[in-house]
Amino acid sequence: MSTVARNQQRSSTSGDGSRESAQVAAASGALRRRPVQQRSTERVTRMLDACAELLDEVGYTKLTTTLIANRADVAIGSVYQFFGDKRAVVRALGMRHLEVFFESLATHIAQRQPAHWWDLVDIAIDEYIAMHRSEPGFRTTHFGDAVDINLLDDSRTNNDVLTDRIERLLDEHFNIGSPRGLDMALTVAVETADALIKLAFRRDPDGDPALLAEAKKIIRQYLATYVQDRDS
Known part of the structure; x- marks a missing residue:
């Protein structure tokens, strides 16, 4: 059907x-x-x-x-x-994809109850991978990147829109405010995860499992470094 x-x-x-x-x-x-x-x-x-x-x-x-x-x-x-x-x-579809992403993310956050804010980012990566597998049209355009990297917002890239929404979600759940360097850390994490996940799905229609696991490990290690640098 x-x-x-x-x-x-x-x-x-x-x-x-x-x-x-x-x-x-x-x-x-x-x-x-x-x-x-x-x-x-x-x-x-x-x-x-x-x-x-x-x-x-x-x-x-x-x-x-x-x-x-x-x-x-x-x-x-x-x-x-x-x-x-x-x-x-396609722009409207990209906006709907963004809404579906955060609806599903909210459901999984409630189910998994992340202990730390970087665990929430980890859940977001899992959901981004799941969107490639289950949401029609998503693996073709993602949030509109295949059409225009500014499709969701004329003044910001699609990944910047995603990063901003994730940062707001982090503040909502962990009351972290806007600590110095967080914007940059999340931007690097989102851009890196996006590039590696796209590569994994180019290599394998279901997503190369080894590459997806490596992407999650890289982001986890990077965010752990950011936390250590911030706390030192």
């Missing part, structure tokens, strides 16, 4: 569709207009699902709004009602 079909089935059986609405709301920065009615929200969700599937099948270069409309079973006018072009659809 395709992602679009699964979503249609989910919409017909779910209660208030609050998670779907929240993810569309997260993507609203890329929308021409924000859907108000549930039916419009479901249409936008189908378009994003269709975009994700097609990115994995044909890639960004061959992606078109017509393909998205056909796969989502909507009129092409419906696509342009909410999106200016295919880049806008």
Whole structure:
């Protein structure tokens, strides 16, 4: 069953569709207009699902709004009602991916109860790896890098947006504030993990396990060094 079909089935059986609405709301920065009615929200969700599937099948270069409309079973006018072009659809998908990432991260933090803030970063790496394996369209564009490294925010790179959200999450759970050097440490950790994880999935469609393990070890050792330097 395709992602679009699964979503249609989910919409017909779910209660208030609050998670779907929240993810569309997260993507609203890329929308021409924000859907108000549930039916419009479901249409936008189908378009994003269709975009994700097609990115994995044909890639960004061959992606078109017509393909998205056909796969989502909507009129092409419906696509342009909410999106200016295919880049806008991919941007909205990247924002939804970011929201899905942090929703799943929050769930796993609650389950694993990390004792230290660098353990939370470790959980984030696990979730980033899981997104490559389970979230349609993610391994093709990540948070939009394949299209534009500034896709999520015109003034910052996609990884800077991710780093900022992780830093806020760390402060929320560990009340760490903004100690000197933390911004740089997290930037290095995110950029390094991102590069190594992408390499692992280029080598193996399921992610080269040895390389993924090495990536986690490198980040753990680096963050441990930062903590030691800060405490010394």
